[in-house]
Amino acid sequence: MARGKSPTFELQRGAILQEAARLFADKGFHNASMAELAKACGVSKPLLYHYYRDKEHILFDIADSYMDQLLAIVAGVEAQDLDAEPQLAGLVMRFMEEYEHSQSQHVVLVQDVKFLQAAQEEYVVGKQRKVVAAFADAIERVEPGLKARNLAKPVAMILFGMINWTFTWLRADGHFTYADMAPVVTAILLNGVRGLLKDGGGLPGATSQQELAASR
Amino acid sequence: MARGKSPTFELQRGAILQEAARLFADKGFHNASMAELAKACGVSKPLLYHYYRDKEHILFDIADSYMDQLLAIVAGVEAQDLDAEPQLAGLVMRFMEEYEHSQSQHVVLVQDVKFLQAAQEEYVVGKQRKVVAAFADAIERVEPGLKARNLAKPVAMILFGMINWTFTWLRADGHFTYADMAPVVTAILLNGVRGLLKDGGGLPGATSQQELAASR
DNA sequence: CCTACCGATCGGTAGG
DNA sequence: CCTACCGATCGGTAGG
Numbered sequence: 151m152a153r154g155k156s157p158t159f160e161l162q163r164g165a166i167l168q169e170a171a172r173l174f175a176d177k178g179f180h181n182a183s184m185a186e187l188a189k190a191c192g193v194s195k196p197l198l199y200h201y202y203r204d205k206e207h208i209l210f211d212i213a214d215s216y217m218d219q220l221l222a223i224v225a226g227v228e229a230q231d232l233d234a235e236p237q238l239a240g241l242v243m244r245f246m247e248e249y250e251h252s253q254s255q256h257v258v259l260v261q262d263v264k265f266l267q268a269a270q271e272e273y274v275v276g277k278q279r280k281v282v283a284a285f286a287d288a289i290e291r292v293e294p295g296l297k298a299r300n301l302a303k304p305v306a307m308i309l310f311g312m313i314n315w316t317f318t319w320l321r322a323d324g325h326f327t328y329a330d331m332a333p334v335v336t337a338i339l340l341n342g343v344r345g346l347l348k349d350g351g352g353l354p355g356a357t358s359q360q361e362l363a364a365s366r
Numbered sequence: 367m368a369r370g371k372s373p374t375f376e377l378q379r380g381a382i383l384q385e386a387a388r389l390f391a392d393k394g395f396h397n398a399s400m401a402e403l404a405k406a407c408g409v410s411k412p413l414l415y416h417y418y419r420d421k422e423h424i425l426f427d428i429a430d431s432y433m434d435q436l437l438a439i440v441a442g443v444e445a446q447d448l449d450a451e452p453q454l455a456g457l458v459m460r461f462m463e464e465y466e467h468s469q470s471q472h473v474v475l476v477q478d479v480k481f482l483q484a485a486q487e488e489y490v491v492g493k494q495r496k497v498v499a500a501f502a503d504a505i506e507r508v509e510p511g512l513k514a515r516n517l518a519k520p521v522a523m524i525l526f527g528m529i530n531w532t533f534t535w536l537r538a539d540g541h542f543t544y545a546d547m548a549p550v551v552t553a554i555l556l557n558g559v560r561g562l563l564k565d566g567g568g569l570p571g572a573t574s575q576q577e578l579a580a581s582r
Numbered sequence: 583c584c585t586a587c588c589g590a591t592c593g594g595t596a597g598g
Numbered sequence: 599c600c601t602a603c604c605g606a607t608c609g610g611t612a613g614g
Contacts, residue, residue, distance in 0.1 A: 180396040181481065184597065196598090197599060205597070260534075261477055265397065301550065304542055308551060311531025312524045318476075319523045326520055334517065334562065335524060341561030342554030400609060412611075413587060421609065 163201045166191050167215070168254075170208045175257035179209055179265050210270045213263050216255040217277035223248055224284045234291035239336045241288055246313055246335070250328040257317055282306055292340065295347045305346075309339055379417045382407050383431070384470075386424045391473035395425055395481050426486045429479050432471040433493035439464055440500045450507035455552045457504055462529055462551070466544040473533055498522055508556065511563045521562075525555055 169190045173182045184205055188195040202208045227240045249256055263274055286306040289296065296302045312335050320328060385406045389398045400421055404411040418424045443456045465472055479490055502522040505512065512518045528551050536544060 178394065178396060178481070180394055180596095183595085185595095194600060196601090199598075200599085265394070300541075304547060304550065305554070307531065307535045308528045308547075308554060311527040311529070313527070315523065315527025315531055325516070331520060331524075334520065337562050338521070338524060338554065338558030340558075342556075342558035345557030346550065346553050396608095399607080401607090410588065411609090412589090415610070416586070 159201075166193075166198065166201055167208065167211055171212045171254035171258050174209065174212070174262055175254040179205075179258075179262040206266060206270070209258070209262055210266055210274070212255055212258050213266070213274045214277070216252060216259055217274055217281070219248065219252070219255075220245070220281050221277060224281055228284070234288070235340060238285075238288040238292050238340070241285060242309070242313065242336045242339070243332045246316070246328045246332040249313065249316065250322060253317060253322075256314070260314065260317070282310070285309060289343065293343045293347065296343070301346070305343060309335075312339070375417075382409075382414065382417055383424065383427055387428045387470035387474050390425065390428070390478055391470040395421075395474075395478040422482060422486075425474070425478055426482055426490070428471055428474050429482070429490045430493070432468060432475055433490055433497070435464065435468070436461070436497050437493060440497055444500070450504070451556060454501075454504040454508050454556070457501060458525070458529065458552045458555070459548045462532070462544045462548040465529065465532065466538060469533060469538075472530070476530065476533070498526070501525060505559065509559045509563065512559070517562070521559060525551075528555070 166187070170182075170187055173187055173190060176182075177186075184198055185195050187208075188198050191198070202211070223244045224241070227237060227244055230237070230240065232240060259274075263271055266274065282303065286302040289305050289309070290302040296305060316328070316331065320326060320331060322328075382403070386398075386403055389403055389406060392398075393402075400414055401411055403424075404414050407414070418427070439460045440457065443453060443460055446453070446456065448456060475490075479487055482490065498519065502518040505521050505525070506518040512521060532544070532547065536542060536547060538544075
């Protein structure tokens with residue numbers, strides 16, 4: 151008869167996951183060793199293999215469980231049935247709040263997911279696509295004219311650029327905080343998107359582009 | 367008397383550099399082997415060590431020479447003595463044009479520079495800081511009010527987020543091109559920054575932030 | 583005594 | 599849950 155797992159199994163696993171996220175984010179997946187991870191967790195290297203089959207499964211669990219967190223945030227904001235602009239602002243605010251406390255997970259997601267096997271990578275990327283679709287929908291509600299030009303998704307990716315890039319320059323202990331920057335990002339996005347469809351707003355084919363080409 | 371180096375030395379070195387950028391960007395610095403690089407270059411592994419002392423010097427040369435290219439673009443736009451908005455738009459346009467043709471170099475810069483020795487990393491980061499300062503100055507010229515709030519540099523980093531993140535979603539063969547997206551980014555930035563200092567623009571302390579906190 | 587370049591193998595360490 | 603190891607592959611260099 152199977153004895154079942156120790157009641158502390160999930161706790162230990164979670165501790166390993168958190169330490170691994172920190173280590174992989176800091177040193178990179180291939181430059182971080184299982185021996186280092188074992189030492190950081192205060193356990194032997196073979197014991198790590200009691201909780202995870204191999205190094206790649208740890209990477210997958212970091213990325214997959216983090217995507218579940220982000221999807222839960224999306225669902226939570228959508229359940230509030232907000233108007234278009236507060237909903238988009240809420241998504242940005244909630245994501246940046248989450249990012250502040252998940253820096254390691256996010257860095258791993260961005261820099262190491264490509265090292266997963268194709269099937270596992272695709273599984274994580276599928277969840278990422280759901281998040282992008284939710285943001286694109288929210289953007290489309292704010293500026294419905296973007297839909298006709300298929301610009302909702304590109305604008306969503308531009309927004310993700312603004313907030314995801316914060317990992318390279320925003321420090322939790324720095325002069326500016328995530329709470330400071332979330333409204334700035336929201337303002338740039340909302341003001342920026344509102345002006346996007348006007349004449350001279352800079353859309354492909356508008357005059358500003360040709361002026362730049364001429365000044366080359 | 368020193369005979370000097372072969373006339374093809376610099377050509378060979380440049381070819382290795384380009385191939386290494388492609389390989390490191392694709393597989394990551396630590397997951398790419400010198401044997402693979404040698405094979406991709408069509409030379410023996412020992413011959414690589416004739417052109418570069420070790421693997422890390424290749425990484426440094428990729429990042430450092432790429433930063434020189436970006437600094438040259440900044441200098442070129444500044445030499446045009448444009449008005450504030452055309453100058454900022456020009457910087458964005460030129461950088462995205464460059465990015466389109468330097469995807470590998472840019473990915474290496476973003477994901478692998480942290481693996482350099484501290485002194486070499488700091489050298490590259492110093493050049494990055496010059497680029498950021500140039501963009502922050504251009505942003506400040508467009509919206510001088512940002513200076514008092516020390517927001518020029520954060521807004522510059524938000525802009526770099528928009529354009530640097532394109533590496534994760536813009537494909538040279540995709541539906542949208544860099545040439546399509548540069549004006550969109552410029553429009554979002556210019557419209558966004560213009561509205562940033564107005565009441566209700568979403569700056570730290572503005573009502574929108576408190577509303578979101580209340581709706582939590 | 584230089585450079586250019588090879589096949590073979592070095593000392594160490596990776597994941598398991 | 600440990601010590602002790604493995605097959606393989608790493609970055610870098612030996613002799614010629």
